[in-house]
Amino acid sequence: MNKATPIVLLVVVLIVAGGSFAWFLSVPGGGISYQQGSYNSTQVIVLYANAQGWNYNSSNPNPTLNEKLHTLLEFKVIEQDGLPHTLTIAAGPNETTNSNDWIVNVVIPTTVGSITWVNWSFANPGLYTYWCTVHPYTMVGKLYVNGTANSTSSSPSPSAVQAPSSGLLTSIIQHQNSGTYEMADSNEQVW
Amino acid sequence: MGFSFELMVFGSTIAALIAMVFLLYYFTMDYRRNLLGESASSLSKEESNLLLSKMRREISFSAFFMDDSKSIGVRYLITSIVLFFIGGLAGVGMRISLWFPNPSFLTPDQYNILLTAHGNIMLYGFAIGTILGFGYYLLPSANKIEKDTLGVVKSIMYWLFLIGAVFIIFSKSTATWYFYYPLVDQLTEAGGGTYSFATLIGVTLILLATTVSSVIFLKMVFLDRSKSIPLSKISMFSWSIVSAAVLVITSAPVSMIANGFLIYDLINPVFFQASNGAVLGYAIMFWFWGHPLVYIAILPAFGLIYEMLPKYAGVPIFSYRAGVFSLLLLMIFSAVVWGHHLFNSGLGTVWDLLFSTTSFLVVIPSAMSVFNWIATLWTAKHIRLTVPMLFVLNGIVDFIIGGIVGVYSADVGLNAFIHGTYAITSHFHWIFIGLTAGIGFGAIYILFPTLTGGRTYNVPLAKVHFYLNSVGTILMSGFWLVGGFAGMPRRVAGYFGIFQTYQDVAAIGGVILGIGFLIFLVNFAYSAYLPAKVDVTNPLEDEVQAI
Structure with missing residues (x-):
């Protein structure tokens, strides 16, 4: 046996195993690299996962959620139609549903009536996109996070982000007691 | 979906491997001369293959350029060790990620990719690879074979095995090692599972290589064996390879057909439609191979225990006949227990009871082997606890524990x-x-x-x-x-x-x-x-x- 053979074999094993491991981990979205921001209050947002209720087009967008920074957003997703859905939020502000870089991507169980809680606290202000990867053309909306980030953050300054016109925001009422956002009439337009 | 970097890597890998197969032929004679001297050029290829298969051969990369049985065995051994460390690193990665209840290191997508890679690489790459490796390496000497033919076929089958393993690694599938239908044919743009069908192709290539190699093993044991060894005296390792090979030949084609259906379903879904309940049909076709696979993975280990145990116990195996009987009985029983993977899938109570009964019956041949080993140890005068013997004893204990857990499962x-x-x-x-x-x-x-x-x-x-x-x-x-x-x-x-x-x-x-x-x-x-x-x-x- 050549003296070099075992050394070459050792190096090959280490390189191939390490390379394969890196290859396995290199999926879009990467590892868990996004840090949540600190928060001092919580906000419950109820979303109905029903493909019929979400009809996005340029003239009639789904309502934009207005939230404050330093708030833990607790998405309460209620399955209504038994179809597969996800709640996905793009990692950076001003990204669209074409983004593969996600901070939240939760698959909603298809059992009708099941409730899925998804919690996230944004670290940076901005206009984020949230959508369902199964129905990216209809079940899509914007999430405006308002506030001032820490001075060390390199995020776009709040003034650079245009606050969206709150066309349909009037249809969202805020419960006085629980601080819950919910659609005014879930039979008429569920989302 | 864009056909992107991954497919480019697939294409170039395959092109490189095909080029290597062509190069193989040109390198063949030079490495032969190194080992056989000048006589290599005067001998026919089959004669020199036979000489090479009778030599004590070491691990070397020149084995990749020769096609005698032992070189093929060395190739499989090197490959399966490399694959073992790929799969093992994936397993350790999963363990570390599960330290905290909430994923702290891997996203669910990455976890699923590692899970699938670990299962596929360990079973199809390492387990089958070591069996083929030890089979090709040890059968020629165990049976003192009189001719060593089909070298090109063996070599091509090795390269198919390697390409299959490369496909499995590059696919980043998330469909787990049994790739049930709706999951495996999904083509999602992002995340894992984008190219699950590549796993199907890889596994099918490995199954093809395994099936052809099994036929060659049977040929080596029954046709090429030296006349000086009667059938009643062939080694226990040969018997274990025979039983594993028969299992492969009887069950792997079913899985290959099912995989072919799945690949067709990717283009035009007709076979395993959820609407007509045929998804369970795929599961049945898979487990018809999937359960024998786990016995294929352990039967040669049984044979190696039967070979190694007497060497360190200093006495022959307690009962050769009981050992052969147990291996052949395991072969028969393991082909009829696959339904116990589908107890919760709705096969029906009668079928569940049938498969439950046959699964309990597997205890009989397994216990025959275990008691055979214990009896061998019992009759030994002096047991030497060398490293291989420690592995053997540990393997027996682990098999008893894992086997009992399996029985009540x-x-x-x-x-x-x-x-x-x-x-x-x-x-x-x-x-x-x-x-x-x-x-x-x-x-x-x-x-x-x-x-x-x-x-x-x-x-x-x-x-x-x-x-x-x-x-x-x-x-x-x-x-x-x-x-x-x-x-x-x-x-x-x-x-x-x-x-x-x-x-x-x-x-x-x-x-x-x-x-x-x-x-x-x-x-x-x-x-x-x-x-x-x-x-x-x-x-x-x-x-x-x-x-």
Whole structure:
């Protein structure tokens, strides 16, 4: 046996195993690299996962959620139609549903009536996109996070982000007691 | 979806491998001359193949350019060791990620990719690879074969095996190792599972290589065997390879057909439509192969135990006939128990009871083998606890524990509770780490002087490898077992906080296992780097005293 053979074999094993491991981990979205921001209050947002209720087009967008920074957003997703859905939020502000870089991507169980809680606290202000990867053309909306980030953050300054016109925001009422956002009439337009 | 970087890598890898196959022929004669001298050019290829297959051959990269049985065996051994470390790193990665209940290191997508890669690479790459490797390496000497033909076929089948393994690694599938229908044909743009169908192609290539190699094994044992060895005296290892080969030939084609259907369904879904209930049909076709596969993975380990145990116990095996009977009975029973993977899938009570009964019957041949080994140890005057013997004893103990867990998993009622828990993972990790991997590495230790051209392994390092392997298995599989009975679900990237103790101990066990195998690697490189000290004979191939 050549003296070099075992050394070459050792190096090959280490390189191939390490390379394969890196290859396995290199999926879009990467590892868990996004840090949540600190928060001092919580906000419950109820979303109905029903493909019929979400009809996005340029003239009639789904309502934009207005939230404050330093708030833990607790998405309460209620399955209504038994179809597969996800709640996905793009990692950076001003990204669209074409983004593969996600901070939240939760698959909603298809059992009708099941409730899925998804919690996230944004670290940076901005206009984020949230959508369902199964129905990216209809079940899509914007999430405006308002506030001032820490001075060390390199995020776009709040003034650079245009606050969206709150066309349909009037249809969202805020419960006085629980601080819950919910659609005014879930039979008429569920989302 | 864009056909992107991944497909480019596939294409270039395959092109490179095809080019290597063509190059193979040109390199063949030069390496032959190195080993056979000038006579290589005067002999026909089959004659020189036969001479090469009778030599004591060591691990070397020139084996990739020759097509005699032993070179093919060396190729498979090298490949399966590399694949073992790829799959093992994936396993250790999963363990580390499960330290905390909430995923802290891997996203669910990454976890699923590692899970699928670990299962596919370990089963199709490592388990089958070592079996083919030891089969090609040991059968020529065990049966003193009189001709060594079909070299080109063996070589092509090896390259198909390697391409299949490369496909599995590059596919980043998330469909787990049984790739059920709706999942495997999904083409999602992002995340894992984008190219699950590539796993199907890879697995089908590996199955093709395994099936053809099994036919060659049967030919080697029954047609090419030396006339001096009657059928009643062939080695136990040959019997175990025969039973595994028959299982492969009878069941692997079913899975290949199912995989072909799946690949067609990708283009035009007609076969396994959810609407007509045929998804269960795919599951049945898969497990018709999937259960024999796990026996194919352990039967050669049985054969190696039957070969290695008498060498260190100093007495012949207690009952040769009972051993052969047990192996052949295992072969028959393992072909009719596949339904116990589908207890919760709605086969019906009658079928469930049938498969439950046959699963219990498997205890009989398994226990025959275990008692045969115990009787051999019982009759021994002096048992020498060398490193291979330690692996053998550990393998027997692990097989008993894992086997008993498997037996009560075959109870239909209990199975409904523990099927989706870590109890099942524990069951097959006891057996796969103890038998398939443990006996495989034990056999590498016993063959060490031959495989490295006269070197001996460093005994303290090898013992450290053994003890880490043993303790790691007990910690990992043991705590999985307890957690599984507490309801800890498997195949998930996170878990409920009440299971953290079990998961943390299992993670420690997994890391210990990983360190143990790294020590094996270091020991191999270090010991083989030192100058040769001993003769190249070994007790599995020659009539020599085992060291």
